[in-house]
Amino acid sequence: MPGLLGEYDLRVTARARAASLRPAVTLADVAREAGVDQSTVSRVLRDDHRARATDETRARIRETADRLGYVPNASARSLAVRKTSTIGLLIPNVSGVIYADVIKGAADAASALGYVLVVADGSELGRANDAVRKLVLEGRVDGLLLASGTLTDQVTDDLLGSTGNVVVLNRQIAGKVPQVIEDDEYGMYLGTRELVDAGHRRIACLAGPPDVDTSRRRVKGYKRAMREAGLTVTAGLVVHHDFDEASGYAGMLALLGQQPQPTAVAAASLAAAVGAMAAARDQGIVIPDDLSMVAFHDAPLANYLCPPLTTIAMPLEELGRQAMQMLHRRLVGEPGPAAVTVSDPSPIVVRRRSVGPPPG
Amino acid sequence: MPGLLGEYDLRVTARARAASLRPAVTLADVAREAGVDQSTVSRVLRDDHRARATDETRARIRETADRLGYVPNASARSLAVRKTSTIGLLIPNVSGVIYADVIKGAADAASALGYVLVVADGSELGRANDAVRKLVLEGRVDGLLLASGTLTDQVTDDLLGSTGNVVVLNRQIAGKVPQVIEDDEYGMYLGTRELVDAGHRRIACLAGPPDVDTSRRRVKGYKRAMREAGLTVTAGLVVHHDFDEASGYAGMLALLGQQPQPTAVAAASLAAAVGAMAAARDQGIVIPDDLSMVAFHDAPLANYLCPPLTTIAMPLEELGRQAMQMLHRRLVGEPGPAAVTVSDPSPIVVRRRSVGPPPG
DNA sequence: TTGACAAGAACAAGCGCTTGTTCAAGGATT
DNA sequence: AATCCTTGAACAAGCGCTTGTTCTTGTCAA
Structure with a gap:
């Protein structure tokens, strides 16, 4: 994305081009030119089932519309059909x-x-x-x-x-x-399970704002996985912050302040995870040796983090x-x-x- | 960003609410209710300079519009004013x-x-x-x-x-x-200078596609900085790839294949730089000890990379x-x-x- | 008193389209 | 030959707004 980049093929056909020589050509123009009524043009061009016209008329209308570069006006149409x-x-x-x-x-x-x-x-x-x-x-x-x-x-x-x-x-x-x-709950459950299955027992949760629905559901999934594994969620093991890098950084610092430190953290968002990883690094903690991590939501970026980050890809x-x-x-x-x-x-x-x- | 998050205050006022009980209230409705002509309502509500109305009438119109929850219809307006x-x-x-x-x-x-x-x-x-x-x-x-x-x-x-x-x-x-x-040229010049000033002489350029205008301008800036520093841009020192992570990864690998290896690289995009950093890491190269790096364009993400990435912030x-x-x-x-x-x-x-x- | 001229506001057309209705001209049916 | 469809297409109103024009007063100068 960097480079204001993208590959377009915006070649506009001759008719489209002709279409907007001011003033724009209207249905009435086409009708006049084709020698039929406006309503007929309208119906034919839209394939309205009430269009009664011979194949010949249809052809003539279409040809004329094309030649004139007719493009329907969205405002007028919107007004009419509401x-x-x-x-x-x-x-x-x-x-x-x-x-x-x-x-x-x-x-x-x-x-x-x-x-x-x-x-x-x-x-x-x-x-x-x-x-x-x-x-x-x-x-x-x-x-x-x-x-x-x-x-x-x-x-x-x-x-x-x-x-x-x-x-x-x-x-x-x-x-x-x-x-x-x-299914945020299930997604986060899955992520936490990943950590449980790797043998972790002190698993923290880097959550989003407590008053945000999606955040709560993710925490729920985390807790379910913990409970199922017979693990207890002690105070301080889930910290609530925003869903962005800076918050993730701060949240990780909080988590790392705990004694004993968690050995793994499940982050409720990718951006927070990015910040969290930076925080860990700054504390001299190396992932995954000292600390394991998963993040909710996937994106190409995760591939290029240090180390590449395990994520939950949601649909x-x-x-x-x-x-x-x-x-x-x-x-x-x-x-x-x-x-x-x-x-x-x-x-x-x-x-x-x-x-x-x-x-x- | 993670959580499908955002802080809205979408509280809609009573008038707006009333506005869309079907059918929507129109200018004519307001006019009838206020006992004036539609055109007067239109002009008053828009503060049209041709609005001739007593303050009393104006007030009544506004009050009525408000009470009825009038909201102008964009399609109709667009059609009228073109x-x-x-x-x-x-x-x-x-x-x-x-x-x-x-x-x-x-x-x-x-x-x-x-x-x-x-x-x-x-x-x-x-x-x-x-x-x-x-x-x-x-x-x-x-x-x-x-x-x-x-x-x-x-x-x-x-x-x-x-x-x-x-x-x-x-x-x-x-x-x-x-x-x-x-001013891509100048931006990239600046970034390359940063590398030059740090003492580097074998500076590579991780460029975008050669047939993209912005990419070419960035390369130009890189070359200018090199020339000014009396450095020669030998073959292989600038590689062209796309502006994304995967391309940056591939590009960096190409660069690292050179003998002697460059000691610094100026990346023409942030995304490419992210990929490049991952590639370097995978090759056991540590930034900035073994290799220095700058990237064109800035974003919060750069703060959280490993290590935090020096960038050129463009306006x-x-x-x-x-x-x-x-x-x-x-x-x-x-x-x-x-x-x-x-x-x-x-x-x-x-x-x-x-x-x-x-x-x- | 008359006329001129504002101000205040109504009238009316029109933006480009859709769509219900009417009309004309053949066949097909009696 | 008169009736009735059916087909092909024109007619016309209307969507909600803007805006040029006209109408009606009241006021003021002559």
């Missing part, structure tokens, strides 16, 4: 390693369903509010995918009450808010896809569950080199 | 570490200028084309910010010919395509901001340069721990 066929995806921090997959899944599903997906940056408070107002309320999008773990119940209720076309990603809320969640692309599908169902009024847990593909642990036997 | 006041930002891979800043800058400028910014994922070829068609051609956005280093001239010409409302980020193209670029936020501003100028027909180089703030090197004296 929907925009575009969906917004609101993301707290667009550059989160994790979101690439979510976006991909959502975008795939969106285009399969005939929507265009736009993502909005909700990294700042004002920005997120703005986005909701400008996008949803003003009708720029038909619905919104909300990726966030820290919505308060109050907030989501309001949002839903006010729009009814929002699906929340990975936030589990009692009640009727449409949601698609990943994030599927999360995005299913969220989009659920939103679509709701928009067209199809029945369907208002809450689903993505379980296929199942979370898997990606073994790299950060897990070893306990020292000593 | 612009959408939304701008698209097309990004090759939305989750690139680097793009967070660009997006922030562009988003700031956008909202200051009264636009809403949506970002589209152009990670895949088809997706990018689709985005251009759906967004620009169909008039969902007024203009497009194109972040990419690998557009061919042909392609951009077409794009511009077909729309005229596109600004390219950091791609330097002869001709009239509107562009705002960062990416400003890049985004200025691109947005240029696009705006073009949209409103203001004159202004069609190409600017962002030079303020100037690139700076962020010293961390990956640079040391040459070994031996």
